[in-house]
Amino acid sequence: MSILSKLKETAICLNAGRVTMPYPFESKPVPERFRGRPIWDHVKCIGCAGCANNCPSREILINDICQEIRILHYLGRRCTYCGRCADVCPEDAITMSHEFENGTNKITDLQQRLELFMSTCQRCGRCFKGQSPLEALKMKGYRADDLANDRWVFKSTAYLPGQPILEDLTIELEG
Numbered sequence: 001m002s003i004l005s006k007l008k009e010t011a012i013c014l015n016a017g018r019v020t021m022p023y024p025f026e027s028k029p030v031p032e033r034f035r036g037r038p039i040w041d042h043v044k045c046i047g048c049a050g051c052a053n054n055c056p057s058r059e060i061l062i063n064d065i066c067q068e069i070r071i072l073h074y075l076g077r078r079c080t081y082c083g084r085c086a087d088v089c090p091e092d093a094i095t096m097s098h099e100f101e102n103g104t105n106k107i108t109d110l111q112q113r114l115e116l117f118m119s120t121c122q123r124c125g126r127c128f129k130g131q132s133p134l135e136a137l138k139m140k141g142y143r144a145d146d147l148a149n150d151r152w153v154f155k156s157t158a159y160l161p162g163q164p165i166l167e168d169l170t171i172e173l174e175g
């Protein structure tokens with residue numbers, strides 16, 4: 001290899017300028033839709049447990065310590081940042097942040113814990129849940145309570161769009 005080719009190689013290298021980044025002092029901005037560590041908003045969360053029920057890594061635990069207090073715990077160990085929890089959250093309470101530098105020797109640095117006060121039904125005292133399809137159906141009907149036997153009776157009409165009415169539906173609940 002001649003001295004000339006060495007000089008040529010040096011000139012090429014000098015012209016190329018810096019091709020690496022001075023990481024970790026300076027890092028490249030992540031793309032806008034980058035999914036990093038999920039972050040919970042305790043103000044928006046209604047404690048429905050949808051995120052916990054749908055997390056493929058089982059990273060979210062729910063613990064009802066009493067009738068009104070529900071604990072939501074994000075473990076931060078096996079999370080793949082798949083974003084499913086954020087997708088299913090009905091309240092947009094989970095944001096997939098741009099955080100990806102999560103190396104730590106203390107796992108609690110990554111964990112999140114929400115203490116949620118659950119609204120309870122004034123009648124039965126149990127935690128209020130979102131409407132089930134059955135409840136939604138009941139809301140479309142009307143009440144015809146059996147006063148003598150102290151029972152709630154909901155009536156609704158089952159039908160298919162564009163089809164004649166098929167039958168009446170009656171749901172009777174103990175009061």
Ligand code: SF4
Nearest residue numbers: 055079080082083085
């Ligand atoms: S991002 Fe995926 S793996 Fe992580 S907590 Fe949410 S659903 Fe689970």
Ligand code: SF4
Nearest residue numbers: 045046048049051089
């Ligand atoms: S899905 Fe959303 S609202 Fe439901 S418990 Fe999870 S964060 Fe809270």
